[in-house]
Amino acid sequence: MPSNRKIDVIGTAINSSFWAPAPNSQYGQQSWSVRHSCDQIKYLSTTYSSGSNSWSKGASGYALNIDLPNDVVKSYACNSEEVKTLSAFSYYTADKLAATSQIDAYGKYLHQETTFQIAPSVTFYPLSFGVSASQSDKFTEASTHAQTKF
Numbered sequence: 001m002p003s004n005r006k007i008d009v010i011g012t013a014i015n016s017s018f019w020a021p022a023p024n025s026q027y028g029q030q031s032w033s034v035r036h037s038c039d040q041i042k043y044l045s046t047t048y049s050s051g052s053n054s055w056s057k058g059a060s061g062y063a064l065n066i067d068l069p070n071d072v073v074k075s076y077a078c079n080s081e082e083v084k085t086l087s088a089f090s091y092y093t094a095d096k097l098a099a100t101s102q103i104d105a106y107g108k109y110l111h112q113e114t115t116f117q118i119a120p121s122v123t124f125y126p127l128s129f130g131v132s133a134s135q136s137d138k139f140t141e142a143s144t145h146a147q148t149k150f
Helices: 133-138
Strands: 007-014 019-021 027-036 041-048 055-058 061-067 081-091 094-096 102-112 122-125 128-131 139-149
Touching (some): 007 019, 007 055, 007 122, 007 128, 041 061, 055 122, 128 139, 133 139
Antiparallel strands (some): 027 041, 102 139
16 A cells, blocks of 8 residues: 555556547546444445546546545544555547557556645656656656557
8 A cells, every 4th residue: 555645647648640539538437445443344436537627638648637545534433444455447539540550558657656745747748648847756657558450
């Protein structure tokens, strides 16, 4: 479980020379489980539809800002909650712009490492996205690549 749970960023970029993210096709979900102090488990989720203000859009894709849940300590019995699991996903539809026989998807997860919360400023590139240069040292990045030919 990450010690800092602020606003993280997940998303996928595509080659904007051949593909474009379809308007209003993005969808995301974040799920987590919490254990109450009396050993009860509760499962929670947040859905991010295309109308959510948590999305950033660029020519190469969509990125989603997700606010990671924190542990909750309350002053009465069985109401302290410890976050035990976290997961999130996002997707969107891509429209073909030019003749091509493949699509490449570049996934990225940016985890905020600061102890104080900052609002990520997302920057898009032809094949990727990231946070602004002034914020780049405040995030740890994990990325992946998938390709399909048709």
